Amino acid sequence: MTATSMATAASTTPSVAGEYLTFVLGEESYGIEILKVQEIRGYDTVTKIANTPAFIKGVVNLRGRIVPIVDLRIKFNLGKIEYDEFTVVIILNLGGRVVGIVVDGVSDVMALQQEHIRNVPELVSSIDTQYILGLATVEERMLILVDIERLMGSQEMELLDSVTVH
Amino acid sequence: MSIDMSQFYEVFFDESDELLAEAEHLLLGLDIQSPDMEDLNAIFRAAHSIKGGAATFGMMDMAEITHVLENLLDKIRKQEMALTAEHVDAFLAAKDVLKMQLDGHRLATAVDPEQVADVTMMLKGLSEGVAIAPVPTLTAPVAAPAAVVSAMPPAAPGLTRFCLDLPVLNERDDRNLRDELGLLGSVSQHVLADGRSQWLLDTDSSADDILSICSFVIDVDQMRVSREDMPALEAVAAAAQHDIEVGLEARADTKSKSGVEVQEEVGYGLFETLEQDKVEEGYGFFAPFTPHPDAVVTTMIGDETPLPAAVEAAQRTTRQPEKNTEISTQKSTDKLSDKPVKKDNEKAASTAETTSIRVGVEKVDQLINLVGELVITQAMIEQRIAALDPVQHERLINSAGQLMRNTRDLQEAVMSIRMMPMDFVFSRFPRMVRDLAGKLGKKVELVTQGASTELDKGLIERIVDPLTHLVRNSVDHGIELPEQRRARGKSETGQLTLSAAHKGGSIVIEVTDDGAGLNRERLLAKAQQNGLPVSENMSDAEVYQLIFAPGFSTAEAVTDVSGRGVGMDVVKRNITAMNGTVEIRSVPGLGTTISIALPLTLAILDGMSVSLGSNIYVIPLNLIVETLQPRAQDIKTVTGEGRMVHVRGEYLPIIALHSLFNHDTDITDPTQGVLVLIEAEGRKSALFVDGLVGQQQVVIKSLETNYRRVRGISGATIMGDGSVALILDVPAIIQMGQSHNYITGAAAYASRPPQTKEYTQ
Numbered sequence: 001m002t003a004t005s006m007a008t009a010a011s012t013t014p015s016v017a018g019e020y021l022t023f024v025l026g027e028e029s030y031g032i033e034i035l036k037v038q039e040i041r042g043y044d045t046v047t048k049i050a051n052t053p054a055f056i057k058g059v060v061n062l063r064g065r066i067v068p069i070v071d072l073r074i075k076f077n078l079g080k081i082e083y084d085e086f087t088v089v090i091i092l093n094l095g096g097r098v099v100g101i102v103v104d105g106v107s108d109v110m111a112l113q114q115e116h117i118r119n120v121p122e123l124v125s126s127i128d129t130q131y132i133l134g135l136a137t138v139e140e141r142m143l144i145l146v147d148i149e150r151l152m153g154s155q156e157m158e159l160l161d162s163v164t165v166h
Numbered sequence: 167m168s169i170d171m172s173q174f175y176e177v178f179f180d181e182s183d184e185l186l187a188e189a190e191h192l193l194l195g196l197d198i199q200s201p202d203m204e205d206l207n208a209i210f211r212a213a214h215s216i217k218g219g220a221a222t223f224g225m226m227d228m229a230e231i232t233h234v235l236e237n238l239l240d241k242i243r244k245q246e247m248a249l250t251a252e253h254v255d256a257f258l259a260a261k262d263v264l265k266m267q268l269d270g271h272r273l274a275t276a277v278d279p280e281q282v283a284d285v286t287m288m289l290k291g292l293s294e295g296v297a298i299a300p301v302p303t304l305t306a307p308v309a310a311p312a313a314v315v316s317a318m319p320p321a322a323p324g325l326t327r328f329c330l331d332l333p334v335l336n337e338r339d340d341r342n343l344r345d346e347l348g349l350l351g352s353v354s355q356h357v358l359a360d361g362r363s364q365w366l367l368d369t370d371s372s373a374d375d376i377l378s379i380c381s382f383v384i385d386v387d388q389m390r391v392s393r394e395d396m397p398a399l400e401a402v403a404a405a406a407q408h409d410i411e412v413g414l415e416a417r418a419d420t421k422s423k424s425g426v427e428v429q430e431e432v433g434y435g436l437f438e439t440l441e442q443d444k445v446e447e448g449y450g451f452f453a454p455f456t457p458h459p460d461a462v463v464t465t466m467i468g469d470e471t472p473l474p475a476a477v478e479a480a481q482r483t484t485r486q487p488e489k490n491t492e493i494s495t496q497k498s499t500d501k502l503s504d505k506p507v508k509k510d511n512e513k514a515a516s517t518a519e520t521t522s523i524r525v526g527v528e529k530v531d532q533l534i535n536l537v538g539e540l541v542i543t544q545a546m547i548e549q550r551i552a553a554l555d556p557v558q559h560e561r562l563i564n565s566a567g568q569l570m571r572n573t574r575d576l577q578e579a580v581m582s583i584r585m586m587p588m589d590f591v592f593s594r595f596p597r598m599v600r601d602l603a604g605k606l607g608k609k610v611e612l613v614t615q616g617a618s619t620e621l622d623k624g625l626i627e628r629i630v631d632p633l634t635h636l637v638r639n640s641v642d643h644g645i646e647l648p649e650q651r652r653a654r655g656k657s658e659t660g661q662l663t664l665s666a667a668h669k670g671g672s673i674v675i676e677v678t679d680d681g682a683g684l685n686r687e688r689l690l691a692k693a694q695q696n697g698l699p700v701s702e703n704m705s706d707a708e709v710y711q712l713i714f715a716p717g718f719s720t721a722e723a724v725t726d727v728s729g730r731g732v733g734m735d736v737v738k739r740n741i742t743a744m745n746g747t748v749e750i751r752s753v754p755g756l757g758t759t760i761s762i763a764l765p766l767t768l769a770i771l772d773g774m775s776v777s778l779g780s781n782i783y784v785i786p787l788n789l790i791v792e793t794l795q796p797r798a799q800d801i802k803t804v805t806g807e808g809r810m811v812h813v814r815g816e817y818l819p820i821i822a823l824h825s826l827f828n829h830d831t832d833i834t835d836p837t838q839g840v841l842v843l844i845e846a847e848g849r850k851s852a853l854f855v856d857g858l859v860g861q862q863q864v865v866i867k868s869l870e871t872n873y874r875r876v877r878g879i880s881g882a883t884i885m886g887d888g889s890v891a892l893i894l895d896v897p898a899i900i901q902m903g904q905s906h907n908y909i910t911g912a913a914a915y916a917s918r919p920p921q922t923k924e925y926t927q
Contacts, residue, residue: 046890047781064867066869066871098872
């Protein structure tokens with residue numbers, strides 16, 4: 001699974017068609033490749049790590065593994081930052097590295113064809129458009145397809161040593 | 167039935183590897199003027215075992231060279247030839263060739279035929295150089311066997327005389343056998359009327375050795391080895407002999423049978439149950455063993471005073487651990503302890519080797535991981551139980567206590583599997599230093615200390631390369647040439663010391679030379695030349711650290727040994743990767759010490775849990791000096807800023823963890839919290855936390871697996887309740903504490919723009 005997902009991310013003209021897990025951040029809908037999702041769980045107490053950006057909530061124990069939790073709502077400045085029994089954490093497996101993301105809610109899994117997907121126009125947002133694979137329209141709603149592996153591996157997420165040091 | 171030969175090859179390769187290493191070790195330890203016979207014998211045995219194995223597996227190249235080697239060794243062993251430095255060199259060269267050949271067979275690496283030929287020539291040359299020395303006993307006159315015992319001069323002290331009854335031999339076997347036995351001692355032979363021979367052999371080897379030697383040439387079932395004793399003791403000896411006859415000798419009625427019949431019938435004695443002797447020869451495995459206490463006691467008493475040689479022979483027999491378990495009574499064990507301590511240790515070591523098993527590292531690692539999980543689970547149970555009413559649940563609590571002890575023991579036992587003595591690393595240096603010193607024209611004496619200090623196998627393997635580099639550097643750059651040393655009033659022979667010792671929770675490995683020391687001025691000049699940021703005000707320790715900068719070398723000439731300036735940075739990097747530190751101490755003209763401190767193990771830590779607000783942190787217990795609740799009058803400040811605590815005459819800086827980590831906590835006054843005195847890299851500080859939670863062993867989990875390094879945090883662990891606690895990186899905390907401003911309360915991170923990466927190291 002990880003091998004194929006990495007290959008997809010690495011290819012220069014990615015075919016973005018495929019199954020996506022959609023989730024909600026504030027008023028917006030986002031989609032990430034279903035193959036990168038390991039599991040979905042509720043929000044547990046995290047152990048805060050000192051001197052890290054606010055969107056890195058800390059680490060949790062996921063069956064013996066120490067997994068960092070990122071709150072995308074803080075990172076993208078979206079939604080109300082509340083933690084209750086409805087707060088959802090999507091556990092991602094990105095090439096062997098396990099990361100959890102906090103979102104407002106998980107909606108659906110959707111199969112998208114290439115013709116549903118539009119390119120992203122140049123615009124200003126809190127994430128670089130290079131991390132957006134495309135935009136899809138589903139039932140009058142716009143779905144933002146995020147290249148989650150590139151985003152999580154990027155320097156601004158500060159999740160990796162190799163990127164942050166250089 | 168097909169047999170998978172590869173497993174036997176592996177065993178042979180492993181064994182040969184060990185034997186070669188041991189031989190090298192012994193060779194290097196030889197005192198050329200007065201070599202220890204025991205060592206020479208051991209070297210000889212190593213060569214002989216390799217020869218036997220190589221011939222069995224058809225590796226004739228190795229068999230050939232070991233044969234030549236063995237011949238030469240034998241002459242020296244029998245003192246027909248004096249040991250010289252050339253001999254040792256030749257032996258070492260032969261060891262290299264054998265190693266090369268072994269690798270050739272094992273890994274299909276290239277074997278240099280020229281080198282093989284050279285060494286063979288050298289060994290042969292040396293061997294023939296003194297071949298004129300006669301072997302007197304070989305030409306002993308033929309006499310009637312009955313007369314032999316009394317006619318022959320008694321065996322020299324330390325030697326035992328064995329009488330070998332041999333079947334009819336053809337000329338070739340006769341010659342081979344004589345050659346082989348000649349390796350053990352001096353041989354004289356007599357031919358009996360019916361064509362059989364009886365040989366007398368004066369040797370310090372055991373009957374087992376003789377039999378195994380003979381088995382190369384003839385069928386041992388057809389021969390009989392017995393010990394010849396002094397006539398006066400014949401009566402006792404007869405009884406004693408019964409026990410010492412370890413060989414699979416044919417019965418007294420062999421005469422009437424043909425050799426073939428005997429061979430079929432005996433079947434190595436494994437399946438025969440009718441004759442007591444043969445049962446014993448089956449190593450006591452196949453039938454209930456009937457001991458001969460009388461015989462043993464008689465031997466010991468009878469031989470004790472008048473015949474030290476016989477006692478020794480008996481002891482030797484008893485010391486064959488696998489074959490003679492039946493004679494190892496308390497009595498003979500007592501005897502053994504009379505031997506010099508050194509030999510005892512060696513014996514113990516060799517016995518330990520034979521009882522070891524080879525297990526894949528991944529299996530051990532899996533075991534360690536499982537035990538790690540078990541420790542977590544156990545801690546979880548312990549925590550649940552702590553909440554129960556101790557009266558009502560007394561038995562449960564007791565059981566849990568037992569579980570805790572067992573878990574801890576199990577964990578220690580499992581961890582010790584991975585521990586290996588430093589000797590594993592140190593043993594490779596004598597040879598390297600010797601060769602290097604020879605190449606550079608220097609005289610170096612290598613001293614090792616604390617070779618038995620144990621370290622995790624993973625670390626042992628990773629320390630080899632850095633340490634090799636440091637040793638090479640010390641010999642090349644540290645120790646001066648003999649003339650220079652003399653000019654400076656030092657002894658011509660430089661001393662290189664390798665030491666390992668436990669200090670707190672880490673192991674400290676030091677490479678010390680008594681050479682020229684580091685030259686501060688030259689280091690600074692060189693650093694400036696290389697464009698490194700330096701100033702005259704730098705402390706010596708800082709200046710010395712410059713040699714770890716990439717591409718830094720002050721050597722005037724690049725030699726093929728070192729001086730290219732590659733390496734020291736790699737050394738530093740390797741050691742840092744193992745969570746270790748390198749420190750250099752040097753006095754110009756007197757020498758340099760490079761000190762490496764490594765953690766003992768990588769997986770489990772004894773920790774003290776401390777609370778800070780709602781968070782729990784774990785401090786490695788070995789870095790904690792003490793904990794205390796300060797009184798207000800002990801807290802001092804400097805210019806109203808840096809807070810310090812006055813403990814037993816010392817002023818220690820207070821590092822407030824909540825401020826360092828930007829945590830919310832209600833306790834900001836040290837007198838209401840707890841000060842944990844921590845020490846790392848020779849610096850002490852007082853870490854101010856809210857309170858102590860408890861002491862427990864924790865399994866270290868890497869943060870980096872899914873996240874990244876965080877300054878001040880060395881890892882994470884899972885607590886009893888399943889939550890994650892972070893383990894403090896004490897050296898980093900002390901460092902951070904020094905650059906932290908307490909008045910503004912600004913933490914290292916917050917005082918900088920959020921996007922800077924300074925906190926990531």
